[in-house]
Amino acid sequence: xxxxxxxxxxxxxxxxxxxxxxxxxxxxxxxxxxxxxxxxxxxxxxxxxxxxxxxxxxxxxxxxxxxxxxxxxxxxxxxxxxxxxxxxxxxxxxxxxxxxxxxxxxxxxxxxxxxxxxxxxxxxxxxxxxxxxxxxxxxxxxxxxxxxxxxxxxxxxxxxxxxxxxxxxxxxxxxxxxxxxxxxxxxxxxxxxxxxxxxxxxxxxxxxxxxxxxxxxxxxxxxxxxxxxxxxxxxxxxxxxxxxxxxxxxxxxxxxxxxxxxxxxxxxxxxxxxxxxxxxxxxxxxxxxxxxxxxxxxxxxxxxxxxxxxxxxxxxxxxxxxxxxxxxxxxxxxxxxxxxxxxxxxxxxxxxxxxxxxxxxxxxxxxxxxxxxxxxxxxxxxxxxxxxxxxxxxxxxxxxxxxxxxxxxxxxxxxxxxxxxxxxxxxxxxxxxxxxxxxxxxxxx
Numbered sequence: 001x002x003x004x005x006x007x008x009x010x011x012x013x014x015x016x017x018x019x020x021x022x023x024x025x026x027x028x029x030x031x032x033x034x035x036x037x038x039x040x041x042x043x044x045x046x047x048x049x050x051x052x053x054x055x056x057x058x059x060x061x062x063x064x065x066x067x068x069x070x071x072x073x074x075x076x077x078x079x080x081x082x083x084x085x086x087x088x089x090x091x092x093x094x095x096x097x098x099x100x101x102x103x104x105x106x107x108x109x110x111x112x113x114x115x116x117x118x119x120x121x122x123x124x125x126x127x128x129x130x131x132x133x134x135x136x137x138x139x140x141x142x143x144x145x146x147x148x149x150x151x152x153x154x155x156x157x158x159x160x161x162x163x164x165x166x167x168x169x170x171x172x173x174x175x176x177x178x179x180x181x182x183x184x185x186x187x188x189x190x191x192x193x194x195x196x197x198x199x200x201x202x203x204x205x206x207x208x209x210x211x212x213x214x215x216x217x218x219x220x221x222x223x224x225x226x227x228x229x230x231x232x233x234x235x236x237x238x239x240x241x242x243x244x245x246x247x248x249x250x251x252x253x254x255x256x257x258x259x260x261x262x263x264x265x266x267x268x269x270x271x272x273x274x275x276x277x278x279x280x281x282x283x284x285x286x287x288x289x290x291x292x293x294x295x296x297x298x299x300x301x302x303x304x305x306x307x308x309x310x311x312x313x314x315x316x317x318x319x320x321x322x323x324x325x326x327x328x329x330x331x332x333x334x335x336x337x338x339x340x341x342x343x344x345x346x347x348x349x350x351x352x353x354x355x356x357x358x359x360x361x362x363x364x365x366x367x368x369x370x371x372x373x374x375x376x377x378x379x380x381x382x383x384x385x386x387x388x389x390x391x392x393x394x395x396x397x398x399x400x401x402x403x404x405x406x407x408x409x410x411x412x413x414x415x416x417x418x419x420x421x422x423x424x425x426x427x428x429x430x431x432x433x434x435x436x437x438x439x440x441x442x443x444x445x
Contacts, residue, residue, distance in 0.1 A: 101193065104137050108200045121209045121246050121253060124216070131219045134201040138226045141193055198229040205236055209246045209253055212239060214268065221275050230279035234290025237275070241265040241300060266304035267295045269392065276396060280403045285419050288400050289426060296393040297430075305389060317359075324351040375401040375412065376427055377436045386431070397427055401434055 111130030115122045201223045205212055212220075217240050224233055242265075244255035258265070272295040279288035295301060325348050332343035367384035370377060376398035378387050387394075404423065405415045413435045427434045 121248050130204045134223050194227050202232045225278040230287040233275045237294035261299040263304045266300040292396045302389050379431050
């Protein structure tokens with residue numbers, strides 16, 4: 001983690017401050033050995049255990065830094081500089097707000113409690129602020145350069161972070177305070193923080209009085225995508241369409257059921273693609289299928305597609321006879337071989353026939369195109385209108401099949417296993433075919 005530009009380089013106080021400001025003690029294997037403690041005391045000029053006590057008090061009472069509060073790292077640093085006789089005030093930076101695991105968890109808990117403890121309907125601004133707090137911490141935690149330091153902070157910091165994270169302290173106290181920690185332990189500690197962030201975001205959006213707007217849904221999906229946690233996305237997609245809407249009257253909250261099939265409950269395709277990519281990267285087949293089932297396969301999405309992409313063609317089709325009759329009337333005045341009414345009828349029929357045949361050919365070409373299909377195709381006999389309305393669902397299942405199957409084209413079709421068999425059966429129930437034989441490479445003759 002790079003050293004914030006606003007933080008000076010003080011004398012080395014302890015290992016935690018060392019990890020924050022980016023400096024290293026002389027010993028790289030055991031930074032808190034007796035030799036290094038003695039050397040640290042000599043550099044700082046005050047007792048090591050006094051510095052440790054000050055650090056614990058600061059971190060135990062850590063809160064989210066505001067204009068009137070500084071971070072734990074700044075407080076410890078300022079205390080050390082006072083003992084050196086060189087007190088310097090520095091402005092608090094954004095990196096200092098996440099200077100310890102305790103600060104991170106307090107940051108999350110404050111936003112969460114502001115929503116959950118509200119006895120009325122929480123404002124969208126409060127819900128958005130709580131989710132943005134999760135996003136800020138998620139971006140910080142998922143930084144590859146920060147994760148080793150986060151693991152080190154959890155291991156050596158204090159018990160306050162462990163309590164907030166609900167860590168399972170099954171080991172003995174001596175072994176938990178050991179300065180040598182295995183890589184698996186560090187990874188597990190980072191995963192616990194990631195789970196805490198994911199659970200906090202889910203508890204906010206699943207709170208009954210919270211109404212999930214498209215902006216909040218997008219923010220929640222971005223958080224889980226950053227954390228690589230797609231498990232809750234299908235459930236949140238379902239809540240977005242079917243969660244009862246809160247209504248406040250006379251100081252009490254009532255709930256009104258909403259129809260999950262209305263156009264307003266359709267999930268944006270970009271949000272769905274982000275969620276699906278997250279499930280594929282996490283290799284979670286259940287979550288990937290659940291995301292498709294609650295987004296592209298939902299009636300709300302199909303109705304939304306008809307409204308967005310079907311109104312213009314339908315309006316054009318309805319206006320075509322009127323435009324054709326007007327053109328036929330004008331054309332009839334340009335000839336003198338027959339009477340005007342007969343000429344108008346002949347021209348009108350010719351225009352309608354030309355437009356009708358041309359449009360039908362275009363519709364058939366559009367609905368029967370299969371160049372975009374790789375492994376999942378439509379079953380024979382599927383109506384063309386259904387193919388057009390459910391094309392996004394087929395494309396999403398095709399994306400899953402390509403991600404879970406063999407990447408080599410000559411090996412495709414040889415996949416085995418319970419997950420693959422379940423995926424093949426699910427696709428078949430949707431009126432589609434996985435690895436249609438006559439369309440596979442080398443099987444077209």
